Amino acid sequence: FIKYLLSIAVYNWGGGASAAGFSVQEARDTYIQQMWVNRSAESPLNDIRIAQAVLYAIDVQGLINVVVEGRGEPCYCYGSDLNIGFQEKWLTENYYQYDVDKAKALLAEAGVKDGDLKLTILCDTDEVRVKIAQIIQVYLKEVGIDSEVTSFEQALWNTYQTDPTKFDLNISYNGVTGYITRIWNQLNSTRYAEHNMAMVRDDKLDHLLQTAAVSQSDEDIDAAKQYM
DSSP, X not given: OEEEEEEEEEEOOXXXXXXXXXXXXXXXXXXXXEEEEOOSTTSGGGSHHHHHHHHHHOOHHHHHHHXXXXXXXXXXXXXXXXXXXXXXXXXXXXXXXXXXXXXXXHHHHTTOOTTSOEEEEEEOSOHHHHHHHHHHHHHHHHTTOEEEEEEOOHHHHHHHTTOTTSOSEEEEEEXXXXXXXXXXXXXXXXXXXXXXXXXXXXXXXXXXXXXXXXHOOHHHHHHXXXXX
């Protein structure tokens, strides 16, 4: 979804005016803003065509430009290219690039007309995630999908984001470093009582994720990524 460029202030205590007393350097960070799509039977996004339409309707670069003033980058998989196991070929694969026409075509194929659908976008009260939710709301409206943003304090949001009846889209975040397969643990439903963070239990996905985590081979990691 979005990965950040982290600004680091490096201070020089040599004296002088405060404006001249420090410099700022940029370093890339693995911290990402992410969006969970509720694929359970409780959500209209259970229909893969509607779920994909939502993803094609969102301009990630537009989100970056507005929400973090351009100080971020799109993701090309669930995770960052700074994570161990990321594969360069993923940068050239179609990862739901912004395509309004394709979004509308998928909705038409699913029999969804303008105003037929209203989605719930869940987020916490963090300013960045609230802005992301509000802008996604605008993007969805452009393809004929209505939505409402529901924002809650951290504790309540943590409860609601595991309840498939409380959202269709959940704006979340992840700062996992190291192996990319660590980030993917949130899609491994064997780690949860009922379903993963996309509100589904998928035995094939679980197997692929577990295999990739153990072997750390390029082939197994790519197989898991492509299935996701």
